[in-house]
Amino acid sequence: MGTVKAVCISEIRGTQKTNVKTAKFAVNHGIVGDAHGGNWHRQVSLLSYEKIEAFQKEGADVTPGAFGENMIVEGFDFSSIAIGTRFQCNDVILQLTQHGKQCHTHCQIYDKMGKCIMPTEGTFAEIIQGGTISVGDKLIQLEDRDERFTAAVITLSDSGFAGKREDKSGLILSAILKEKGYCIVEYLILPDEQSQIEEELIRLSDKREVNLIVTTGGTGFSPRDCTPEATLAVATRNAPGIAEAIRLHSMKITNRAMLSRGASVIRGKTLIVNLPGSPKAVKESMECIADQLPHGLNVLLGKVSNCARS
Structure with a gap:
């Protein structure tokens, strides 16, 4: 007291x-x-x-x-x-x-x-x-608290940030996460500026202690695409399997999936996952990883331990 x-x-x-x-x-x-x-x-x-x-x-x-x-x-x-x-x-x-x-x-x-x-x-x-x-x-x-995983959605798009394009991908991603039971604490649209992306990833991880940050956009070959670089720059540990699984899943749909540079990492107690920028790719990517994310987050937060199968 x-x-x-x-x-x-x-x-x-x-x-x-x-x-x-x-x-x-x-x-x-x-x-x-x-x-x-x-x-x-x-x-x-x-x-x-x-x-x-x-x-x-x-x-x-x-x-x-x-x-x-x-x-x-x-x-x-x-x-x-x-x-x-x-x-x-x-x-x-x-x-x-x-x-x-x-x-x-x-x-x-x-x-x-x-x-x-x-x-x-x-x-x-x-x-x-x-x-x-x-x-x-x-x-x-108080002892009671919201036990849902917290999540933040970040859309990376110069045109979206400037208000020249509707952010369908970020809204779709937020809706999927809410449907899966996540509490969305922030939804941001940022330009393709690496320093600004890094700053927000650090703030959300360290100060807001968000469990999951999912980004959409900025993962391609365009000179302005820098989401993976910003994500890797703030990482304390790598978690490449999630990004690899997304690409493998997407390759079954289109060979252009090999051109996605999205990363997946851990910063402290926060998991950060990059998704492509199109609404279709967002749906397909979440379809691939959504079921396994809760277990990964529970392990990351120390709520459960990894279980090996014999």
């Missing part, structure tokens, strides 16, 4: 948050009156009181809200708690969605101390059930 030490908001983006001591929390938004609220996964930001206290002892002189945090809570190290974990305070239920964030510009705290704890210690949550939270209220960690 933890204790709420501060509830902070800022009415205008780019300004420091202040401790309002009590606030209403709304589903699909976050804290009412906070400029960073909205229908996205970073509705409420959390910081552990103990982390702030330790930072203060290093010479920092910060007030509640200085890091851009919405809630300061004593008794929990949020950065060490798994994404998907739920907490309850009064009627409010929050679910953790992301650890840390990338700061594109340094804040005054960083300029003074040479570091800031929010990028590494801050944790974000979305509101599952609304209500009111005040300073002094108790926060408890």
Whole structure:
């Protein structure tokens, strides 16, 4: 059990948050009156009181809200708690969605101390059930959580990113994954820029702790096709069998399948799989691998062990 030490908001983006001591929390938004609220996964930001206290002892002189945090809570190290974990305070239920964030510009705290704890210690949550939270209220960690595998879908297409072409492949892929029982946490359309693809793969794997990332597009011979290169660049381990199985399956349909360069890898606890860009190829590829992915993910997450057949 933890204790709420501060509830902070800022009415205008780019300004420091202040401790309002009590606030209403709304589903699909976050804290009412906070400029960073909205229908996205970073509705409420959390910081552990103990982390702030330790930072203060290093010479920092910060007030509640200085890091851009919405809630300061004593008794929990949020950065060490798994994404998907739920907490309850009064009627409010929050679910953790992301650890840390990338700061594109340094804040005054960083300029003074040479570091800031929010990028590494801050944790974000979305509101599952609304209500009111005040300073002094108790926060408890709930045992129940969504046990579905989480997935992210990324479409790689310059024309799709520019809005010049409808993304049929990404929508089909999302529908297939939902039908198979996955919880789709993000759906993105990105241009064929390797650095940007790498950045999103790292964020989804490390900060959002997504179980499965499936990409579509950017696997061919075009000079702009760089999805496999981006995927291999962020890998911690190779998992080539999935990509090989897709090509073998597709070769039964068309010999042009040999021209697909898609990769399949592991980054930490996340499986990343590249699929071709056409809607037809997406359906055929998922038809090939969908049944075996849950077992692979369970092994990756340590829920089951590999079973050898005699």
